[in-house]
Amino acid sequence: MNSKEKILLKIRENRPNPWPLPDIPVFESATPDKRQLFIKILERGGSKVCTVKDISEVNQVVSTCFPNGKRTVTTLPFLEGMEHTTSIQPDFYEGTELAIIGAVLGVAENGALWLTENELNQVRVLPFITQHLVLVISEKLIVGTMHEAYKWLGTPTAGFGVFIAGPSKTADIEQSLVIGAQGARSLLVIITP
Amino acid sequence: MMSHAKKAAIFNKDEARTDWHDASLWMVRQKRDFAVSEIPEWEFLREYASDIKTHTLSSLDTYLEAFEKAAIQNGATVHWASDATEHNEIVLSILKKHQAKKMVKSKSMLTEECQLNDFLAANDIEVIDSDLGERIIQLLDEPPSHIVLPAIHLKKEEIGELFHRELQTEKGATDPQYLTEAARHHLREKFHTAQVALTGVNFGIAETGEVVVCTNEGNADMGVHLTPVHIHSMGIEKLIPRRSDLAVFTRLLARSATGQPVTVFTSHHRTPKNEGEMHIILVDNGRTNQLGKPDFRGSLKCIRCGACMNTCPIYRRSGGHSYDATIPGPIGSILTPGIDLKKYGNLPFASTLCGSCTDVCPVKIDIHTQLYKWRQIVSEAGLPEGGNKTLMGILGNGMAKPGFFHRLGNTGRKLLRLFPGSEKLLSFTIWTKDRNLPKAPKESFRDWYAKQEKNEQ
Numbered sequence: 001m002n003s004k005e006k007i008l009l010k011i012r013e014n015r016p017n018p019w020p021l022p023d024i025p026v027f028e029s030a031t032p033d034k035r036q037l038f039i040k041i042l043e044r045g046g047s048k049v050c051t052v053k054d055i056s057e058v059n060q061v062v063s064t065c066f067p068n069g070k071r072t073v074t075t076l077p078f079l080e081g082m083e084h085t086t087s088i089q090p091d092f093y094e095g096t097e098l099a100i101i102g103a104v105l106g107v108a109e110n111g112a113l114w115l116t117e118n119e120l121n122q123v124r125v126l127p128f129i130t131q132h133l134v135l136v137i138s139e140k141l142i143v144g145t146m147h148e149a150y151k152w153l154g155t156p157t158a159g160f161g162v163f164i165a166g167p168s169k170t171a172d173i174e175q176s177l178v179i180g181a182q183g184a185r186s187l188l189v190i191i192t193p
Numbered sequence: 194m195m196s197h198a199k200k201a202a203i204f205n206k207d208e209a210r211t212d213w214h215d216a217s218l219w220m221v222r223q224k225r226d227f228a229v230s231e232i233p234e235w236e237f238l239r240e241y242a243s244d245i246k247t248h249t250l251s252s253l254d255t256y257l258e259a260f261e262k263a264a265i266q267n268g269a270t271v272h273w274a275s276d277a278t279e280h281n282e283i284v285l286s287i288l289k290k291h292q293a294k295k296m297v298k299s300k301s302m303l304t305e306e307c308q309l310n311d312f313l314a315a316n317d318i319e320v321i322d323s324d325l326g327e328r329i330i331q332l333l334d335e336p337p338s339h340i341v342l343p344a345i346h347l348k349k350e351e352i353g354e355l356f357h358r359e360l361q362t363e364k365g366a367t368d369p370q371y372l373t374e375a376a377r378h379h380l381r382e383k384f385h386t387a388q389v390a391l392t393g394v395n396f397g398i399a400e401t402g403e404v405v406v407c408t409n410e411g412n413a414d415m416g417v418h419l420t421p422v423h424i425h426s427m428g429i430e431k432l433i434p435r436r437s438d439l440a441v442f443t444r445l446l447a448r449s450a451t452g453q454p455v456t457v458f459t460s461h462h463r464t465p466k467n468e469g470e471m472h473i474i475l476v477d478n479g480r481t482n483q484l485g486k487p488d489f490r491g492s493l494k495c496i497r498c499g500a501c502m503n504t505c506p507i508y509r510r511s512g513g514h515s516y517d518a519t520i521p522g523p524i525g526s527i528l529t530p531g532i533d534l535k536k537y538g539n540l541p542f543a544s545t546l547c548g549s550c551t552d553v554c555p556v557k558i559d560i561h562t563q564l565y566k567w568r569q570i571v572s573e574a575g576l577p578e579g580g581n582k583t584l585m586g587i588l589g590n591g592m593a594k595p596g597f598f599h600r601l602g603n604t605g606r607k608l609l610r611l612f613p614g615s616e617k618l619l620s621f622t623i624w625t626k627d628r629n630l631p632k633a634p635k636e637s638f639r640d641w642y643a644k645q646e647k648n649e650q
Contacts, residue, residue: 007429129418183412
């Protein structure tokens with residue numbers, strides 16, 4: 001008998017009586033203004049948030065917030081004059097100062113933004129390896145709770161997906177919060193119409 | 194082997210440090226309370242989480258097979274390990290297949306349980322723990338003292354000293370920001386040179402074959418996405434049936450653990466990356482035994498948030514290392530006696546049975562009830578922690594005879610009046626070790642009552 005058979009057999013001998021799987025209601029957020037809550041929670045978690053009136057303003061916001069002109073990589077086709085993801089070799093992106101990526105969903109109750117490898121042009125490492133991260137999200141794509149989020153996401157088609165809720169952080173030394181552990185040192189969220 | 198009580202006594206000798214440890218953890222507990230207060234349906238979520246886990250355990254065989262099938266369809270390789278040895282051998286065989294000599298690892302209590310690091314080191318593999326807290330204790334050659342905050346027992350001065358020695362930081366530097374920055378540079382180099390990355394798993398989803406990993410530092414993702422081969426080690430109890438169940442668990446986990454509304458990164462790994470390999474190791478290592486114990490199988494619902502540790506008055510004032518178990522604190526004290534009753538039989542006694550652990554548990558494990566039930570088993574097995582049976586027998590006999598008990602009380606009170614502090618003679622029972630008896634009254638209630646009756650007549 002191999003280990004799989006051994007484990008399954010033992011489970012069948014030892015498992016408890018059947019117990020029903022509950023239907024989980026889609027709890028919705030009570031807040032009337034999801035955008036406002038989204039911003040509040042993001043800022044509380046150490047992120048910066050900027051709202052623009054038109055998608056064409058994204059470039060302007062980025063150059064104001066990050067004026068130093070170091071290596072900037074983007075996955076957004078409408079951003080011109082920047083390095084776009086050409087290679088899928090992860091090491092190629094070490095030294096990226098700033099990555100600008102589109103997110104597909106925002107969650108108001110915890111400030112999390114969802115994106116998959118489709119938005120990353122298969123460069124899964126990009127939002128982690130970059131020194132600073134900018135995520136662009138449409139106001140229309142902000143939902144209230146994680147229940148609404150998973151309902152919206154449905155069955156996955158991408159091989160990798162992640163919720164990002166702020167800059168990389170740690171409190172492993174005496175519970176002192178330090179922003180910028182192994183991943184991005186800052187997160188700027190730009191909300192478009 | 195030293196019991197928890199003995200190790201805790203040593204920990205308590207440094208009173209200032211004990212107070213500091215207590216306060217650090219209580220702060221985390223308070224953050225949890227605030228985060229919980231933001232969710233009106235919190236108690237419903239706990240109930241749902243408990244039901245989902247109980248249901249999954251009742252059909253674990255079916256869900257494991259469904260998970261395996263989906264994961265294989267996704268292009269992952271699924272391995273099954275009956276015990277720690279088999280798990281470690283599987284990891285080594287994957288490393289050997291790729292001629293890998295260096296592996297980065299993100300936090301995984303399961304690999305601590307399997308003692309993977311020691312095994313790989315003995316096989317000439319360099320393992321780098323990439324979570325900051327884990328890296329600190331790895332460099333110190335210590336086990337984690339908490340499942341979420343592995344280095345919570347250390348002071349920044351000690352970490353500064355360690356980093357000066359190991360990472361060439363400035364001598365005497367203790368600023369957490371500076372020390373974290375040093376570790377960031379040190380670990381970046383490791384992420385780029387390792388050939389394999391290993392992570393633990395927070396949730397495995399049966400319907401999609403995905404593994405979900407929650408971190409704040411981003412270290413798990415740095416490893417997984419930078420190395421060609423990634424391995425996910427997962428205890429079989431980590432399964433949940435549906436992807437939408439993650440809504441319940443992601444809302445509960447970080448709020449319970451650190452008081453954050455969600456972990457910074459919640460990564461869903463479904464397929465290997467382009468030209469990469471993805472391995473999932475399903476590990477039993479005693480879990481199916483625990484499943485067969487009706488009183489204790491509920492402990493398998495645990496999602497490893499650590500809330501029971503942060504709230505426990507014993508854990509906070511004795512430190513994680515006093516438990517001498519991979520998982521310390523209340524949850525560890527009900528998980529480990531099932532593995533080795535003789536070694537861990539003392540742990541269910543490291544509790545006041547106040548029930549705070551049960552109150553904060555996001556999956557409603559009846560921790561304090563299970564602690565009590567383990568005590569019965571330990572006592573029946575005749576282990577010393579079960580209490581002094583002879584003494585209890587004498588006491589029981591004495592208390593069953595009212596006349597004798599009355600005389601014993603009178604004698605005791607007289608002795609205490611004549612020789613204050615003489616209760617210390619009973620310190621062999623440990624009851625009077627850290628507490629004094631109150632001043633003996635002139636007469637007992639019984640004597641006083643008898644007088645009242647006489648007066649009324």
